[in-house]
Each structure stands twice: as C-alpha cells, then as structure tokens.
Amino acid sequence: MLSATSEVTRLLKRWSAGEHRARDQLIPLVYHQLRQLAHQRLRRAPGEQRTLNTTALVHETYLRLVDAPEVDLPDRAHFLALASQIMRNLLVDRARARSAAKRGGGTTPLELDESLWVSDEDLDTVTELDEALKRLGALSPRQSQLVEHRYFGGLSLEESAAALRVSPATAKRELRAARAWLALELRGEPLQ
C-alpha cells in the first residue's frame, strides 16, 4: 500500500506539473480504488437507506491513495476532480449495464451481480444528471465540471476552483447559474 500511495502521489505531482500522461496512468488506479470502496460501502448497509455518498467515496479514495501531507491544495483538488469524473463514469456505466440487463442486453457482457450495489432510483437520477451535464457541457464545459465536482465528488468550492484554475468567486458565480440552469432542466422546462 505504501508504494502505491507514493506512486499515486508522484503521478499526481507530475500531472500537476503539466505531464498529461501521468493523468492517464492515474485513472486506472483511482478507478479501482473507487469501485472497490463503492462496492464495500454500499453492500455493507443491507436495508439501510442507501445513498451513493459520492463525497465520502471520493475523499476516502484520496486518503487511501495519496500521501496527504506531501500534497498541496491544487494537487489535492486535481485528484478530487479526476476522481469525481471517474465516479460519474462508473455510475453511468452501472446505469447502462442495468438498463441493458433489463432490456435483454443483446451481446453486452453484463455483470448483473455488480449492478446490485446501486438502486434503480439512484441510477435513474445518475442517468438524468449525466444527460443534463452533457448538455450543459456543450454550453460551458467548466460549469459542467463544477456540477460534476459537487455531485460526484463532493468537492468544496475552493477545491473545485483550484482544480479549474479560477478564482473561488468565479466558481461560485458559475455554479449558481449552473444550478439554476439544471433546476430548469430537471423541471422539464429547459432554457430556450
């Protein structure tokens, strides 16, 4: 675990320094950790009212993979932002697998057992949010990311701002508009 931790920390620093390949190397590591945690967490509470609790998952992934004292805010923010993106992919994947499973699936190799860890309601929510974020991303990629950070990673405004290299004031303003936009989408009355 120690070596994996320092490996992730090193990759994170290289990525922060502008080396994009390091990000690609990080993704599978973060992915596996997230998925493992998600699985454990969500299975551990049989019958409890579950939430995906993306915040805890992403932050615990961070604690497990990164040597915290070695890392400053921008690096941490980058990590959390990446993790929230992966969290989103992971959940959207689940939603697809589930709906494929329900419809018979064709040739998609389904892992039905895996889909157990997320409820249908939550998956529907995830799918809808994902679709809305894609539309928002077409208007403003940064705003889409702000929302992604918030819901799929529980990033604070400061962390999100640092990850996107904007001031917290800008992040706050843009998030507010994005939320209002999203509220209209969810109400089924998208902005014309």
Added chain:
Amino acid sequence: MDPRRWEEIQAAFNELAELDAAEQVSRLAAIGATDPELRVAIESLLAADAEADERLAPIEAALLTPTGAKHLERLRTALAHRYRIERELGSGGMATVYLAEDLKHDRKVAVKVLHPELAAVLGFERFLNEIKVTANLQHPHILPLHDSGEADGFLFYVMPHVTGESLRTKLAREKQLPVDEVVQIATQVAAALDHAHRRKVIHRDIKPGNILLQDGQAVVADFGIALAVSIAGGTRITKPGLSLGTPAYMSPEQVTGDRQLDARSDVYSLGAVVYEMLAGVPPHSGSSAQQILMTIVTEDAPPVARVRKAVPPNVVAATATALEKLPADRFESAKAFAEALGDVTFTSRRTVARIGRGDPVTGRGPPWKLVSAAIAVGLVAGSAGWILGSIHDIPLPETPRRPVQFSIESDSAHRISPGSAALSADGSVLVYNVRSGSGSMLYRRRIGEFESQPIAGTEGGFDPFFSPDGAQLGFRAEGALRRIRLDGGVPRTITEFDGILTGADWGADDEIVFGTREPWHVYTVSANGGTPEVLEVLDRLADTLQPAEPVFIPGARALLFVAWQGQQLRVGVVSLKSADVRVLMPGRAPQYVRSGHLVYVQADGSLVAQPFDVAKLDTAGPARRVAEGVGMRLGVMPMLAVSSSGTLVYTQGGRDLVLVDRDGNEHLLLGDREFWVPRFSPDGTRIAFGVTEGQQDIWIHDLAAGTTSRLTFDGQSNNDPVWNPDGTSLAFSHEPGVKDLYILSADGGDPHPVVAQDGQQWTTDWSPDGRDLVFTNHTFTNQDIWVVPLSGDGEPRPFLATGYLEGAGRISPNGRWLAYHSNESGRLEVYVQSFPEPGNKTLLSSGGGRDPIWGPNGQELFYWNPQGQLIAHQLTAGDDVTVGRRDVLFQFPDYLFAVSHAQYDIHPDGQRFVIVRTAVQSRLIVALNLIDEQP
C-alpha cells in the same frame, strides 16, 4: 442555444441575482425593452435559482447524504438514559468499542456496539439470550458482562473499562515476549478458558485483541460473543461482508465451517496466540485472508524453535500439540495445555507424520457436495474447506490431493465475471474480463495468490481461452480473434471476425475452433492466422442443431458443443475423424476433464460430472452432481470456468422465491431466476410474478399442482402483475418502449391497454370492489401514486403527487384506506391515508419503513424496516385509523429491496408470505481437485 448566448444570459442573471426584488423588476423591464427573449430567460433562471435547492434535492439525496455521519449521534441518543458515550476506543471485526460513563453506577465502562451490518442479520432476542448465558461466568481472568441490550437498532453489550492494554497492543510494541511472561499469560488465559469450558461455554474468538492485560493480569474479553452472533445469525452469518473469527487464530475446524466446536478449538486458538507471543508472528500468515485460511487447513506451522532457538523444548512441543490439525491430536483441555507449558518434561506425542485426511465419507452417500453454507468467514476473507469426498478409495499419492474449496470475495481489487473467464489447462491461472469506465481488459490471477494483474494488450478483450500449454491466450476484441502471451505484449490477429462469438478453444497443433451465432457456424482456423474454414459436418445440421460454444476434447480429434434447440440447450459431441455427430443430454457449458469426465451444467444450475469414454465419444456411467447453485447470467449462461485438470471456478445464484411462515421459517418454492413482485391470487392457490430472462415475463405458479407456467409470450417486457378481486384477470406493466398499464385474462390472450402516459406505470393494487387500479407513476426524478377507474371516463388521476417519492400503494381490504410509503420526512416511512379521496393521514413506521401490505383481515399491516425485519403492525382502519402494537415478525436481510415495489406478498390465510430472496452473487467459488482421477 449557443455558448455565447448562454454567456450573455448568465452575465445578466449574475448581475440581477445580486439585486433586490424592486431593482430586479426595473432591470428586467429595461432588458425586456431591447431583448424580450433574454428577459424571459433571466426570469426563468431567477425563478429556478430560488427553487434550485428543492429541485436538486433528489440528486443530493441519491448522491450526497452521508449515512454514517449521524451514527454516533444516534447511538448517543439511544443510550442516553443509561450511558454517556464519551469517545470511541477502537473498532474490530464485529463491534466498535466506546468509552462511556455508566450513569446508574457512576463508573467508567466499555460499551461494545455490534456493527450495523452485523446487527442487521441477527435475531436480536436470540443474541441477547445467548449472551446472557455467558454473563454468568465469574472468574478472575474473565471480563464480566455488565449489561446488554438493543436500542434504536443498535445491539450492544457493556463490560468494565480495563485501563491496561490488550495483548495485541503489547505485541505490536514488543513483538516477542519473554518465555516466562508468555507462560504466565497463557496459564491465566487457560484458567479462564477451562472455567468456561467446564460450563460448556466456548469462546470461539481467542486472539490477542481479546486478551486484556491489567496490572500484570490477563483478562479474557468477549466470552461467547462469537457464539451468540453465530447462533443468532444462523446461516446468514456466512454472508459476505461479515467476518466471524480472526483468520490467523481460527482452528482448522472453524475454517471448514464445523459448527460443533468444542474446547479444543479454543485450545488451538490459544496455541496460535502463544506461538505469536514466542515467534513474533502467528503460526500461519499470508498476504490475504484466503491464503491464511488455506494454510491453516493444509500446512503445519514452522516449529517455534526454528524461529526462536531459546524457547524450551517443552514449550515448543506444547505449542505444536495445541496447534495440531485434528482436535483429537490436541490437548483435551486448556488446563492440560497450561500444564504442559509449565512441565519441562513434556514432549510431543507426535511420532508419525499424519497423512492429512479426516473421516472418510462413503462414496455412495450424498454427492460430492461442496461445503458452502457452513463456511464461517466472509469479508475480505474467503474460506477454505475440506471436502472429504471420494478420497479414501483411491491410492494415496505422495501428497494427498485433498479436494479443497474456497471462495474469493470479490471485494478484492477486481470484480470477476467467470462467464467470460478461462482457466488454464492445469487450473493454475484464471483469466477474466474486467470492465471499467474506459473500456474493458483481461486480467490474470494465479489461483492461490489472489492478486490480479492486467494483461497489457488485451484492451477491449472478452471471451478468453488458453493455448494448451497455458503460455498464450486467445480472445475476442474489436472485431477480431486475437492471441497474446499470457504476460501481455502486442496482440496478433488470428482472424478478423464480425459477429457474435459463442465460444472458442485452442487445441493441439495450434488449431483454433470458434462458434458464431445468427448465422450459426463453427469454424476452425490456425492460431497462426489464415482464413477460417466452416466445419461442414456441423454446418449441414446448423439449422436444427444451432451448434455453439465448441471446445476440444484433448487428444481425441473431437469437439463438444452446445446445441441450441429452441429453449432446450443440449450437449453435443462431434468427431472430426468420422464426422459422427451425437446430441447427448440437456446441459450447457460442457468441458472434458482429464479425470475422464464430461462436466456440464444442468438447467437448474447444478454442476454435473459424468464418466465419458473418449474412444466411443459417449457417456460411460451415471452423472454425479458435483456442485449446486451455479449462477446463470441472464438465466441461461452459466457463470463457470473449468480447467481440464478439473479445477472449477463459478459463482452462485440469482434469486429465489421462498415461502416464509410467520416465524420466519423458509421454504424454497422456486429457485435461481430473476424473480420480481410475487402476488398471491385472491383464493391463494396461485402466485403471479415477473421473471427477467432476456425480457421480462409474467409467470404463474400453481401451489397445489406445483406447476409453473408462463403467461406472457409477446416478446415485450411484462411485469408487476396484480390480480383482480375474483382472480380472473391481471393488471400489469407492459413495456413496448416504456412501461404502461395493461390488463390481461389470467388464462392468457391479448392484453388491452388501460393507462399510457409519461413515465413508467407500475401497477400496485386493484381495489376490492374491482373498480379502481392503483399504480405508481415513475419518472426520473419523482414517483407519485395514481388511481385509474376501470369504468366511467377511465381517466387516470394522481392520488398523491408531490415532490417527494410516494409509491407501493395498497388498498385496505375494506377499500377505505391506502397504505403506501413516502420519503417526505427524509426517509421512506409507511403511511396510511384515506381512500379513494386522500385526506386523513397516519404515520405507521418508526425509523424507516417500506413496501406495506395489508393482512387479509385488514387489522394488520406488514412492512419492512431498514434492518431487514418484517414488521407486523396492528391497526384498526374503519372510520379512523387507530394503531396498535408493532412486532418484529422475523429478520430477512436477503429480502430484495428494489425500486419501489413490494417484492413479497401475504397468503389470504394470513399465515404465509411469498418473498423474493436475493442470492449471494458476489462470491467466487474455486474448487480444486473436486473431480478426481477416477470415473
């Protein structure tokens, strides 16, 4: 809208959002004068901004609300009248320990609270009763039990607070202890054990963490807790995610799931603790719990003297005797162990090396059934088990080949899907597909190592198969069959291939065979590339046979295949020499194993081994059942991989439909399909339910006749059946596109539509007067309860439609009340409200509830609490609702909590329930040496 316009709108929105209402109005007017559309957009955004929190609440509820955060607070409140919780002292496998003030006795105590996931599967009363038995133990080296109980779902017990440290802490610091101290501690613990054993209490979880040291005295904690948990949990305790016992200190008989443990199991565990105190490490270690458990069963620990020369011979011998694999070879009692530790003349009684085998079981008896129900460990741990099948009647090789089964808990780094997996011929390497957000990849894992490595170059790879020497892999990826070295590299294309692969295999002389479906062909191609050739002999029969999943029979110039004859799948064999084709027996996933058996899976999920004559290409004896409950993906594809050496890897099961009486006794009705929403017919003779097998269909099971028949055949998805009051028709959700509400005669025929509207309609009840249907309208963000009259205008109307989730509506037998669940309080609770007009509302559940159903007399309402307990709530629902007592009927944690549907129903006699039980799917079972060298 384009991004620039959005920027413009946003800028104006941001500006206006900071203004007060009056200023907003005047700015909007100014904007509207030049750009009316902009004004409308800003107004919408401002309105949405005001309600954004509320509108986004479902997302936050699904994604963000932490469940654990309020845990401590809830616990504090629950115990406030007796204990003031100060802080957490530590957390172990079964419980978290808190330091608390005992308010009544004004003293410090340790309150141990069982982990919620453990408490959730325990029968509370049984646990508390069991634990009281051990409360009577009074001994200077046993930590007494002050109190125990249940509060707000927490199961807790209270012990004195020991100010010293645990042996665990001491060992962490000092590693090895002086021999005198070891003997002293062991003697005191042995005295405690002996005291308990003479009162028939077995500790079952002796480990350094349970031995507390205070003022130089050892005190044993948690006496009988493991047993109480095990008894109160029954078979559920084998659920993954729960861990009983601590692997390094478990006795072999604990590992193999023997429930009849006696004092000698504790002797073993104490032996392991003594060993660690001397050697600094436990007798068996490994990088994973599975490995530890395997070695506990199969290997002797290195003698202590090898690790630490200065240990006196009698102590070495005593420790080794305590650690004997067979209970009969150990000390009879803890006291005898302690005496041997103190007796310098003690020498080992062990003179001859044992041949590792236990009591032989006759070959005729029960089939070689895998242990699985009795496995004692879950969590990160899998389990190892002994199967003492047919060992005694074969010549013992130098190292006896014990059939061993263990399970891999797929919580570990990667999820394994053995439906798309392969084992090397010698059974030593498993290759399987892992899917991820960015695609998929093949991973390899050595059996016994439990660490997986990605195989570089297999991106997008599925359906792996090994070369005969196990050094190379074939797989399907991106429209081609490819090959690659097992340790990765650059893949080579064997052949381009564009279609659905049913299976592939790599035979001798680098010949590869593969099957495609629609059209159904079997091809051969050289592993070195080239043009695939259709296997003519099968192709002539392709229309009737639909041959699939070809595999070689090693050394026989013959193939096994699966014939898809309609719904019936059969195992077939074709000789490549004589071109003989023979369809043998119903089955799927056939494989020939070196022991001379044909191994295949039957439709009911049982795995069968049948002697097979390679020369005659025919069976040579009766089939024997080797394992049961092989999971079927999508109802037809066994989740199984078999090596020609006979190693099996498989996962278990789908869902079951079970009948459960009011005491919680289960009776399996139908097994291993993806069941949904069972409903008893009004006369109680039949059960209607949904089954997902590809699409969903409604089936009816006749209880008296024991027959099950399918009601819908239209190729659409049909689910959520609800009987009409006289049992002649069913309302259900019908899905061409989205789910709408239809009605169908119980004898079959064409369904007719009742409601088609936005979202999905899930039928939940039919009114007793037959006039109305109640259904849940489900959209992405909301669920509401609707009612549709079956006469008059037939216009559906919302009954309860709020921003909260409401659903699972069920009408009382007198037709005047609707029970349902709603999350308006922040979590799902069960309510009763007047019907058909909503109004007078009563909250029934407390601490969460869902999926209410009425008892047939209308004086009981059943629902589930978040702990997986079925609650029976007494009530009268006439002009008003008066609630009475609330009882827990039974604990059923495997109830399928799904969407917002009751996945259970009560029989009209009020005494039985039919429940959808989810089977454990996440455990991967590896069975070695199961099919042995004799037909």
